[in-house]
Amino acid sequence: MIVHGGRTLQGEVFISGSKNSALPILAATLLTRDHCIIENVPDLSDIHYMLTILSMLGCEVERASGVVQVKASHIKTEAPYEIVRKMRASVCILGPLLGREHAATVSLPGGCVIGDRPIDLHLRGFEELGATVQVKGGDIHVLASHLQGATINLRGKYGPTVLGTGNIMMAAVLADGMTVIEGAAEEPEVIDLAEVLMKMGAKIHGVGTSRIVIEGVKELHGFTHTVIPDRIEAGTFLIAGAIAGKKLTVRHIIPKHLDALLRALQEAGFDLTSKKESITITSNGPKKPLHIETLPFPGFATDLQAQLCAMLSTIEGVSTMTEHIFPQRFMHLAELKRMGANIELNGATATIIGVHQLSGAPVMASDLRASAALVLAALAADGPTEISRVYHIDRGYEGIDKKLNKLGARIERVSPDISF
Numbered sequence: 001m002i003v004h005g006g007r008t009l010q011g012e013v014f015i016s017g018s019k020n021s022a023l024p025i026l027a028a029t030l031l032t033r034d035h036c037i038i039e040n041v042p043d044l045s046d047i048h049y050m051l052t053i054l055s056m057l058g059c060e061v062e063r064a065s066g067v068v069q070v071k072a073s074h075i076k077t078e079a080p081y082e083i084v085r086k087m088r089a090s091v092c093i094l095g096p097l098l099g100r101e102h103a104a105t106v107s108l109p110g111g112c113v114i115g116d117r118p119i120d121l122h123l124r125g126f127e128e129l130g131a132t133v134q135v136k137g138g139d140i141h142v143l144a145s146h147l148q149g150a151t152i153n154l155r156g157k158y159g160p161t162v163l164g165t166g167n168i169m170m171a172a173v174l175a176d177g178m179t180v181i182e183g184a185a186e187e188p189e190v191i192d193l194a195e196v197l198m199k200m201g202a203k204i205h206g207v208g209t210s211r212i213v214i215e216g217v218k219e220l221h222g223f224t225h226t227v228i229p230d231r232i233e234a235g236t237f238l239i240a241g242a243i244a245g246k247k248l249t250v251r252h253i254i255p256k257h258l259d260a261l262l263r264a265l266q267e268a269g270f271d272l273t274s275k276k277e278s279i280t281i282t283s284n285g286p287k288k289p290l291h292i293e294t295l296p297f298p299g300f301a302t303d304l305q306a307q308l309c310a311m312l313s314t315i316e317g318v319s320t321m322t323e324h325i326f327p328q329r330f331m332h333l334a335e336l337k338r339m340g341a342n343i344e345l346n347g348a349t350a351t352i353i354g355v356h357q358l359s360g361a362p363v364m365a366s367d368l369r370a371s372a373a374l375v376l377a378a379l380a381a382d383g384p385t386e387i388s389r390v391y392h393i394d395r396g397y398e399g400i401d402k403k404l405n406k407l408g409a410r411i412e413r414v415s416p417d418i419s420f
């Protein structure tokens with residue numbers, strides 16, 4: 001991808017459905033033999049991987065313009081390594097398979113560029129529901145003769161686990177008796193999944209708090225659901241507006257999902273106007289550096305950390321960014337430095353001294369959000385930036401180059417789009 005920097009962004013952009021909501025919701029279709037309809041599903045490679053996994057498990061899957069239909073009449077309980085290894089979020093099929101079939105085999109996810117990403121809390125939760133967990137030949141085998149509700153604490157060293165909360169909810173909805181999840185994640189994506197499970201007939205209380213109570217039921221049925229807007233895509237575009245915009249509006253969003261980012265942008269000196277389903281960012285006057293820490297929702301999202309680092313690199317003064325969720329998630333810093341950013345990393349805190357002007361350079365994307373950060377930095381840079389390994393960005397952003405070009409950017413793909 002080649003980004004020709006220095007152009008002013010202006011106008012409005014429509015935000016797609018949330019990747020991190022859609023993935024576990026697609027996995028939840030495994031819980032029923034009935035027909036499930038999911039709307040506002042973004043067209044992303046991670047979604048494509050999940051649909052392939054569902055097909056390989058035996059589901060009938062159909063997809064047309066953002067609507068996915070799944071029918072999991074007869075399913076297998078083993079997901080093949082070749083596809084599972086491509087996406088860490090494949091672990092979220094463990095919960096529904098265990099809930100419905102009392103058995104699941106999925107490859108253990110390998111290393112991840114954003115740091116060590118264990119799934120010990122998911123596995124401990126399954127054990128507490130009565131399953132046995134075995135890791136053999138690189139696969140996780142989870143088996144149960146019977147699932148029994150239990151009290152499970154999912155709070156780990158770095159806070160609650162998002163996919164872990166989803167996985168345990170999906171196993172517990174069909175367990176006997178009551179399950180209490182303490183230290184549950186409160187992210188909007190967890191709430192969206194719980195809403196789907198409740199539409200399917202599950203009995204869940206306390207969603208959106210750190211204590212979720214689930215009364216197991218015997219059977220679940222089909223559903224129709226519209227996935228919530230992607231708050232991380234929305235946040236990325238707001239930061240694009242901050243870094244290179246005059247007046248930019250993001251539409252089809254839920255503004256309250258972005259409160260922590262809005263507070264940060266306001267503190268930095270941007271004007272923000274929120275309406276029911278949109279936010280407009282306007283850039284006037286001098287900007288101030290920030291001191292930000294990533295935290296579980298409603299705190300500042302780790303998935304926006306890299307993008308904000310790109311913005312802070314262009315604001316005069318000394319900013320700091322501390323990463324509490326994935327302390328090693330700083331691969332983008334070295335690439336930003338190649339573009340002239342002045343950043344020093346100490347442990348999990350980056351000190352960013354704003355520079356007057358970034359300059360275009362050849363850079364390499366290391367993961368999804370890091371690649372978004374490089375695109376944002378490139379928008380503000382002098383001259384062209386060539387970003388390689390942009391397949392990372394297609395995992396989580398639906399046509400980011402097309403959307404930015406509509407706002408006035410000039411971004412070219414020098415190799416064709418990945419076709420799914």
Ligand code: EPZ
Pocket residue numbers: 019020021023089116117118119120121122123156157158159160161162163164189302303325326368369396
């Ligand atoms: C989800 O990952 C998201 N992925 C991530 O988004 C996001 O960064 C993360 O939540 C945090 O918000 C999807 O929803 C598909 P966690 P998840 O379990 O659930 C530790 C993106 O860019 N932990 O909440 O896998 C873990 O190491 C992606 O879209 C354990 O110790 O993250 C981390 O420090 C990247 N043991 C913390 O908890 C476990 O068993 C939070 O991770 C599980 C997690």
